[in-house]
Amino acid sequence: MFHAYTGDEQFDLQLNRFTHPELDPSVKGDLAEVIPQLRTAGDWYPCWSELARRREVAGDHAVASGYWGAAAFYEPLDSETKRTAVAGFRREFYAGWDGPELERLEVPYAGSSLPALRIRTAAEHSAEPLLLFGGFDSYTEEMAGWLRALGDCGRDVVIFDGPGQGTALMRGLTMPLAWERPVGAVLDALEIERCAAMGMSLGGLLVMRAAAFEPRITRAVAMDVFYRMFDALEIRLPRTAGVALEFLVWCRASGVLDAAVSRLAARDHDMAWKLQQALAITGTDSPHALLYELVRWSLAGLGPLVRQDVLLFAGERDQYVPLRRLDQVARELVNANSVTTRVFTDAEHAAEHCQVGNLPLALGAVRDWLDETEERLP
Template identity: 25%
Template sequence: MKKDKITFEKGLYSLNEEPNFNFQLNRIIMWNEGNLEDLKEISHRIKDSATWKKELIGIGDKAKNEGRIKEAIAYYRMSEFFMYDHDPDKVKYYKLAADMFYEYYKEYFEDRTVIKYEVPYEDIKLPVLCTKAVGKRKDTILLHGGNDSYMEELFFAMLYFAENGFDVYLFEGPGQGDVMRIQGKHFTYKWEKPVTVVIDYFKLNEVTIIGASLGGMLAPRAAAYEKRIKRVIAWSIFPNFFSVILSTMPSFEQKLVKLLMKLHGAPIINLMFKLGAKSNATVDWGIKHGMYAYNAKSPYEYAVKLNEFQIEDVGHLIDQDVLIIGANKDHFINYKIFKDELDCLSNVRSLTFRLFTEKESACNHCNMGNTKLTLDTMINWIEQIKC
């Protein structure tokens, strides 16, 4: 089914007391086309990963049986979100949602509005969706997600960019979507490698790269080494993954963890994270998902790997135009660490920082609640930088 015009929901809803569950429920509405009333019915019953899975599959089955395929796709896709790698349902529901998505939106592919490619990369293939600008082309955008993204949930952002005059290449790299769940390729902090492969494959010469969430670190990292990237949009403040994790902790805990890491105190750090996971659903999910996606055998090993995911050590190599977009009530990231990011970008051609707020309905992670305003901000910035 094709849309006459790409539109986005606006606003944030209070659906669950736990911040991450509440955010992800909003994400289902804002990015995955879920229905608010469906989610209101089950949101209060979500207490942990198990109840998340049960309730999302339940409303997915209900929507499917009622012929509401668009909503069923959203619920099945996100039901997988809090499943862990040992759960056989993780791949089952990921594949179900993906298959339903491409069947439901097949008209976009049948008339070649969108073309899907598989780009060879090392021992796997990177999925890429390509759409061309409506009207005169203003620029070429290379778009990707972050730590826990699915390519398909950026599908309509891709089409919105095309409506506004941009060729767009939307892709998944190691650690993301199909590449992780089906092909088993874990994350790499050397994001310039998959980016260069995609740029080479399509013979692109001048692009704007946009990375969401952890992509806010991955995209600038790629730009440090791949100079066919001329403009960088970091769709989240993300100077260093490890410092992002620490930024939400009390000051004393931050200092303690840093000291233990310096002393290689693996047993104590593993115990600390284990205790934290018992009392905090977000910590529990973050550790288990992280160990899965980053191929780490312990929380300590995961923390060591996180410290590789940074731009502070390569910031001086980034010499392009850069836009950083933050949110002042991001439950994952303390926006005050933006100074660390700005300070490391010492050689950029230009640097713009935009902090969204509650008044704009865009104060949460990736500005969830006002996608249109966020995308319009990116478009306006590209137009201004290029003129």
């Protein structure tokens, strides 16, 4: 279930994301110790890295991995602390993995490679594989851990860090809007002729883009629906501020934009993190250049190109995506073979972004939908 630990919306989402006291009750003691110390974003690395090292010594690898993930979250991409925390997160993930067979792969891409994992979830794989990727700040290892909630879904699951994500970003690969390119590279390398595809968070936009241009995708899942990048920047701003921001972008008022966004980031750790991460994944070097780039990141005009079966999720209290976007995306998918929507609620402990708080419920719904739509594939 989702816990409102601090009253700070972003802090609470990340605390629920990286710690799972339902799986290990001893985590509650660590939370009681660390939460009073988390006053600013700068407190996360020293607090969580100390706890992560303590858990490593105790051999609690899965817990240590989550703590290292929390330690990494607010750190700048090019910092030594980020590299240390990400290395710890990945090292402890593999040390603590006790799930199905897991194959580590490297997919050639743009003169470098994309890290991928293939998880064997059943003895026989008659169903189409599921291709899974994240969005704004994800890692393959984190999503692999979440897939335990999916259970034996009777299909291989392939997870990858695309350019701009996870380890691929740390290799210098920035994120393209043309997401069909990394998807195509993975499908080519693994010789996959047909698959379902699922994108999480910003991946909800990326999966629709990929489905529009990659015919090997037969079904698409957006967890959650994500219409445009600007929504995540504006959703917690006063409406007048959001309108003003978009007007300044339209006017190309670069100096004013740099000053305004910098002021917002200086007094709001959520905005500061969004700015820091977005600059990194897009490879832009200023707030105004970033905002000019983000205008392109939208599903506008792509809906009619999607012809697959589509599953769209939304959380009624998503802090990054307005709930109204769910109906809008569904309406724009005019040529989809079918469109299924689901809104998750507080009562289900799944109202937050990507259903953090009740992943088993959400992933169970994905599994059921995949089984149902599998039966009517040509």
